[in-house]
Amino acid sequence: EIVMTQSPATLSVSPGERATLSCRASQSVSSNLAWYQQKPGQAPRLLIYAASTRATGIPARFSGSGSGTDFTLTISSLQSEDFAVYYCQQYNNWPRLTFGGGTKVEIK
Amino acid sequence: EVQLVESGGGLVQPGRSLRLSCAASGFTFDDYAIHWVRQPPGKGLEWVSGLSWNRHTIDYADSVTGRFTISRDNAKNSLYLQMNSLRPEDTALYYCAKVTGVPGGYYFDYWGQGTLVTVSS
Numbered sequence: 670e671i672v673m674t675q676s677p678a679t680l681s682v683s684p685g686e687r688a689t690l691s692c693r694a695s696q697s698v699s700s701n702l703a704w705y706q707q708k709p710g711q712a713p714r715l716l717i718y719a720a721s722t723r724a725t726g727i728p729a730r731f732s733g734s735g736s737g738t739d740f741t742l743t744i745s746s747l748q749s750e751d752f753a754v755y756y757c758q759q760y761n762n763w764p765r766l767t768f769g770g771g772t773k774v775e776i777k
Numbered sequence: 778e779v780q781l782v783e784s785g786g787g788l789v790q791p792g793r794s795l796r797l798s799c800a801a802s803g804f805t806f807d808d809y810a811i812h813w814v815r816q817p818p819g820k821g822l823e824w825v826s827g828l829s830w831n832r833h834t835i836d837y838a839d840s841v842t843g844r845f846t847i848s849r850d851n852a853k854n855s856l857y858l859q860m861n862s863l864r865p866e867d868t869a870l871y872y873c874a875k876v877t878g879v880p881g882g883y884y885f886d887y888w889g890q891g892t893l894v895t896v897s898s
Binding site: 670701703705707712713714715718719724754756758760763764765766767768769770771 | 829879888
C-alpha cells in the first residue's frame with residue numbers, strides 16, 4: 670500500500686498570506702495525485718488533479734506542483750473561505766487509492 | 778446535476794451487519810466507477826472499496842477485506858456496501874464518490890453527503 674504523508678498537520682496563516690502544504694508518497698505515484706478541500710459538515714471537494722491541474726471552477730490562487738513522491742499545494746493569498754482541511758490522494762495504485770492524513774489551515 | 782445520495786446508516790451492535798446504499802442521478806451510471814470512502818468522527822478520509830463500471834475491477838482496504846462487500850445494480854443506478862462483522866472502529870461517515878471519466882483519472886469529482894454508521898453496544 671502506498672502511504673501518503675501530509676505536513677504540517679495544522680497550518681496557521683493570516684488572511685491574504687500564502688499557504689504551502691506538503692504531501693509525500695512512500696513510493697512514486699508519478700503525477701497521479703489529487704487534492705481535495707473539506708469544510709466542516711461538508712463532503713470533500715476536488716481542487717487539483719494530475720498534480721497540477723485545477724478542477725472546474727477552482728480559483729487560480731490554488732496551484733499544485735510536484736511529481737514522483739513530493740507534492741505541494743499552494744494557496745497564493747488566503748481568503749476567508751479557504752480555511753479548511755486539505756487532503757491529498759494518490760491514484761497511481763488503482764484501484765487501491767489512498768489519502769493523506771490532512772492539513773488543517775486555520776486562521777492565525 | 779450529478780447527485781449521490783447515501784442511505785442505510787445507523788446504530789448497530791458490534792458483530793452485526795448493515796447494508797449501505799448510494800443512489801446516483803444526473804449522469805450515466807453504467808459508465809463510471811464508484812467508490813466508498815469513510816471518515817471517522819473528527820478524523821481523516823479513508824478509502825474503503827471501489828468497483829469499476831463493469832464490475833471487473835474491485836478492491837477493498839485491508840481493514841475491511843473479508844467483512845465488506847461492494848456491489849452495484851446499474852439498472853437501479855445504485856451502489857451498495859454490505860458490511861458484516863462490524864467493529865467499533867468501523868464507526869464513521871460513509872461517502873460514496875464517483876470516479877471521473879478521464880482515462881487514468883481515478884480521482885473523485887463528485888461526492889455524496891454521507892451516511893453515518895455507529896458501531897456500539
